[in-house]
Every structure is written in structure tokens, then in C-alpha cells.
Amino acid sequence: ETGVTQSPTHLIKTRGQQVTLRCSSQSGHNTVSWYQQALGQGPQFIFQYYREEENGRGNFPPRFSGLQFPNYSSELNVNALELDDSALYLCASSLVAGADGYTFGSGTRLTVV
């Protein structure tokens, strides 16, 4: 059974650029959630996808968007990058109604300069 994999692991972008982060969910999991974690803070919920549809969104602007594919993998897209977007982006997969919580990927460290 494979876990959650994210790519790339590290990324440096310039302010104003666009970025796409990718996530492969754990086998058998149908829900993917994305979190932004700034240094020294807890993960902040960006949005969640269930069966290719957005299933809830946190307090993030529309320039944060996502996709989920039929194989339950997912992408997070961020347009018009700002310096404050520098953070660790975590993808987590889960099975709806599962009591084991989320399985997290190792994250993508995004630096915006």
C-alpha cells in the first residue's frame, strides 16, 4: 500500500508567477485535502476534493484553485504568487467517514521571492 506522495518537494518561484503542486492519494482513499502551513503555525485548510468536486473551502482567495482526477490524485494551483504564499503545502488523503484521520504527504516547500 503506497502512501501519499507530493511533487515537487521544493520549489522557488518569483512573485506574480503561477505554480502547480501535485498529490497522489493513498490507495483506496477518495478524498483529498490541501493545507498551507506557514513556519511555526498549524496547517490551514485550503480546500477539499471528493470524487472530483470541491467539497469545502477555507479562507483562501480564488487564486488558489484545485482539481481532482478520476484516480483521486489532485493538483493545487496558485496564481499571481505573493511573498506570503511561501509555506509548506500539505496534501492529505482520507476515506470519507474514516476514523483514522488523514494520511499526509511530506509536503511541498514553496518559496516565493
Added chain:
Amino acid sequence: GQNIDQPTEMTATEGAIVQINCTYQTSGFNGLFWYQQHAGEAPTFLSYNVLDGLEEKGRFSSFLSRSKGYSYLLLKELQMKDSASYLCAVSLGGDKIIFGKGTRLHILP
């Protein structure tokens, strides 16, 4: 709004016991998670409480009081490898989980 509070930092000695508290006020509640996160790594699942009471799992125990909106994580026989951040998280339902800011635990030899 959603609010989850936990201390920012705590320090304890190797071999001792430490209790990390968490209070929450959320619009929904299905259960409460504790995660451990080492620096630069992903959070890993420690415990999940749905009903009131204490759940014990080896050196770690977690307690929940739903009426008080309160939980704690108890770590016994502390080891140096327990130095990490501990995240309290609430399951709101619909498979959504929100996190507190985390408690950085420092273990001294």
C-alpha cells in the same frame, strides 16, 4: 468561527510526564485528533477521540470532554525523540479537519 487553542511551547525533561492541553470552539464536532509533527516533516496520526474519556495507547494517552470543549494529550516516560510539535485538530464532519497552531515540545536531557 472556528477556534482551537493550545500552548505555543512547552519544555519537559527526559523520563518525565507532560500534558498538552487543547480547547476548542467549533461550528461542528465529530471528534478530536492529535498529530505529531517533527520539524520539516508531515504530521503523523497519534489519536482520535469521539467519546468523552481517556484513551490510552502506549506512552501516549488522550482525553476528551465534549461538554467543556477540552482535550489533552499526555506523554509519559518522555524520550528525546518526542521533541516535536503536537497538533490538536477537530473533525467538523464531512471529512473536514481543522488544526490548532500546534505546541512545540522541547525535551531536555
